[in-house]
Amino acid sequence: MIDHTRDLASVRDATERLLSAVAKLDNASVAEPSRLPGWTRGHILAHLARNADALVNVWESRPMYVSGEARDTDIERDAPRPLDVQLADVRDTAARFLDTADAPADWSRTVELRNGVTDSASRVPFRRWAEIELHHVDLGIGYELEDMPEEFTEREIDFLADRFAGNASVPPTRLTDGTRAWHTGRRAEQPEVTVTGTAADLVGWLAGRREGAALAVTGGALPGLPPL
Known part of the structure; x- marks a missing residue:
């Protein structure tokens, strides 16, 4: 059975692990290629921040993204930012996601995600957890698939x-x-x-x-x- 409260706690833990690891980087390493083709580490950090915003939209019954093009444009816009700005954005948007998820809600309701995909609201925290864990690996800074929680x-x-x-x-x-x-x-x-x-x-x-x-x-x- 899905336990959204437990998953939200796991999101918090995974976010802190990622932020602590990224804080050891510098501006030059943020601009270096990640393990994802065509993306720098800055692209990944920008994506994580914008994904948190998008999931707040989902909670509040708005479209997850205005469009696929707008999603990509926002990531490209934010990717070149310096480390301190990237860290603050990931931290602040993660906190906003968690604060929104802490509000009273019908966790059994169906929500709409990207490209018409629907899911139970109770599964959204796990989806966010997956974004953080896999993209932490994608950064290529020492966190591997074997390091992810069992x-x-x-x-x-x-x-x-x-x-x-x-x-x-x-x-x-x-x-x-x-x-x-x-x-x-x-x-x-x-x-x-x-x-x-x-x-x-x-x-x-x-x-x-x-x-x-x-x-x-x-x-x-x-x-x-x-x-x-």
Whole structure:
């Protein structure tokens, strides 16, 4: 069962970890390339701040973003800012998100996210947690997939396996870390591809952060996954 209160506490913790790590950088390193193609570390920090603003919009029943173009323009505008401005923006917008989430609300209601995606309001804190954890890794400053909390990694595998479940372009696939198992891909009565690896490697592959070279595959080739 989703526990939004617990997830909001995890968002707070993850945000503090990220801010503490980023505070050790300087202006030059913020302008350096991140692990995301075409984005500097400044792009990632700008995205995290604007994402917090966007989720406040979701809480308050406004469109998450005015448009995809406006979202991209805002990130490009804010990416070149110096470290102190980036830190203040991420900190302030994160606090605004958490303050808004602390207000009395119907957590069972359905909210609309980007591109017409809908979800339960109770799942929004986990979505924010995922943004922080994965983009902390994307910064390339020493925080790796293996450093993410075990609870988060397992739940993110659940989330992404469910996202690709029923997708006609993904063969029926069983994922396992040796103790736990997940299923994803299209539903069909045919042998499954089994993908085995550590939880970190599995979530890295599902989230598009690793190519899957460390994964063992039986029953076929490693499936290609649609972009997130």
